Amino acid sequence: MSQPSILIVGGGAFGTSTAYHLSHRGYADVTVLDRFAAPSKDAAATDLNKIVRYDYPNPLYTKLGLEAMRVWKDPNSLFRDLFRPTGWIMSAHEMTRDFLKAAYESGVKEKRKGVKWMSIAETKSKWPEFTGSFDGWTNLWSPEAGWVPSGEALLRFATAAQANGVKYVSGNAGFAKKILYNDEGACIGVLTANGQAHLADIVILCTGANTATLIDAKDEIVARSHCVGIMQLTPDEVEKYKNLPIVDDFEQGTSSKFISPGSQTKH
Known part of the structure; x- marks a missing residue:
């Protein structure tokens, strides 16, 4: 059975992580769309620095924080030497x-x-x-x-994903403007700012605060900023x-x- 083609909209932390891990799980046809080349200027993770911690009241966040801390500190990980x-x-x-x-x-x-x-x-x-x-x-x-210098970490992540076969499309060709559906109402891809239709078997939105520009999500998503x-x-x-x-x-x-x-x- 052939594997599905996968289109990931958004090249921030979630999109890049998804692409990286899918490629390492054997998915050979993975494409990331973003308005900017990695590390995307739109991504919250593209920053001088981000705090790495596990001090969360939420037990799930604490668990994830502890798992992340082990990776940041691992001298053999992709992110070695980045944690301060x-x-x-x-x-x-x-x-x-x-x-x-x-x-x-x-x-x-x-x-x-x-x-x-x-x-x-x-x-x-x-x-x-x-x-x-x-x-x-x-x-x-x-x-x-x-x-950690999070912009550098995101660039390492994206570079590793591309080295493992993930395709990145940026500029107007990667700037998603509209989700495309078939006659049955199933999502089949996105239309980008240059008029190109990017089609795939599976479409994953990792668009953060921009999600509401593509789908009606006002009841589920509230964009906040600092x-x-x-x-x-x-x-x-x-x-x-x-x-x-x-x-x-x-x-x-x-x-x-x-x-x-x-x-x-x-x-």
Whole structure:
């Protein structure tokens, strides 16, 4: 029995992962469509950095986070040497203390060592670079968390998928504008911005916030976003702050990921 042709719309983390794993499971006719070449500029994963952690109140997310952490740390994995184990301070005030409590309890249940509440005095003692008063902050310390250069990780993933036979189509030829159906109402492919019809036995949408432009999903999907600013540190600032952990204030919109010396820092 011949294998089906598979069309994946969207070359972000979900689309690229799907393509990579399908190709390694023996599917030989896999195509990824995206408006941009890998790593796609539309993808949320195409970023300077993303936090890698397992501190989730949701047990499923915790399980997935632990599985992912093992891959990031594996010296033989596709993503070797990308994980930066900086640790992570999660901070809350009135509205998000319950979230932190659930994250703490999840860490304790999984017997993760070092996850603990950290007072402001202890925080400033461990990292004297912090000079603010931190009024009203409740801090949870997660020592095993860290960050990865996620855009580079996505590029490695896509490159490996292509090396295993996955076809990537970008530009207007990869910009899906309309889903195509047959007379029975079954999806048979997509129409792209250049007028080309891409047909396949199986069509998989991995389109994130753009999903609602292709199907009526307003009752199932809500697109959300965050404002992000990037600061270039001076060499002196890099030296001063290079040993700081990730700091994430869930209520005041403060998140800092300090990247290696000489590069950028995201806030």
